[in-house]
Amino acid sequence: MPRGGSARGCCGGLCGLPFTVGLVVLIYWAIFQPHHIRATVDSATLSNLTVSHASSPEAAVSYDLTVSLRLHNPSVRVDIYYDAISAELRFRDAVLGAAANDTSPSVFFQRRKTSEVVKMEFDYGGPGGGVTVARDVAGDLAKETAVSLELDVHVRVRYVFKMFKLRQKPRIRCSISIPVKTEGRHRGFGGTVAASGDRCSVKY
Structure with missing residues (x-):
């Protein structure tokens, strides 16, 4: 009987440990409040946009695009490590490619x-x-006078406060509308848009 009681006490202690750790993390989160990051598009420059129609059901789209994305950490006490950033561009749910170079x-x-x-x-x-x-x-895409694109960004971050660390994988989506005009007879279309002040959506 004594040995059975000791076993039950040990089991109860082990089961209570995760609860205690979870409670500590919850209290930490409530006190220090690592807020979600905010994102806005500072600028976007599109050039050499050309569309090559083919006889097959598919066609080729060529373009160069540079986007400056501003990431803001609104937390008062918590710092952030950005461990990885990857981006993909879409037009009406069609993928126009991933970022060709590292961000x-x-x-x-x-x-x-x-x-x-x-x-x-x-x-x-x-x-x-x-x-x-x-x-x-x-x-x-060829008919657009203002190209409406969606920037889809995946991020891996670590919220850090002293000895506490919390890993997250937020997903950032930004809508970009770029007025385009003819750049030249053989150069296609292009345009530039400055910051609109519209905040991108960030989901965790």
Whole structure:
């Protein structure tokens, strides 16, 4: 009987440990409140946009796009480590390609109440560097006077306060509308948009 009681006490202690740890984390979160990051598009420059229609059900789209994304840490006490950033561009649910080069910077440390601008480049304007999409999507893109694009950004971050660390994988979505005009007889279309002040959506 004594040994059975000791076993039950030990089991109860082990089961209570996760609860205690979870309670400590909850109290920490409530006190220090590591707020979700905020994101806005500072600027976006589109150039060499060309659409090549083919006889097949698919067509090729070539373009160069540079986006400056501002990331803000609104937390009062919590710093953030950005461990990885990847970006993808879409037009009406059609994927126009991932960021051709690593974001700059791709890894960085952000103190509380500060902002950092991340540059993303989509280099699909060279020979053979186009993206294959459905013909109807390419046709709609060619008709646009203001190209409406969606920037889809995946981020891996660590919220850090002293000895406490919390890992998260937020997803950032930004809507970008760029008025375009003819750049030249053989250069396609292009345009630039400055910051609109519209905040991107951030989901965890």
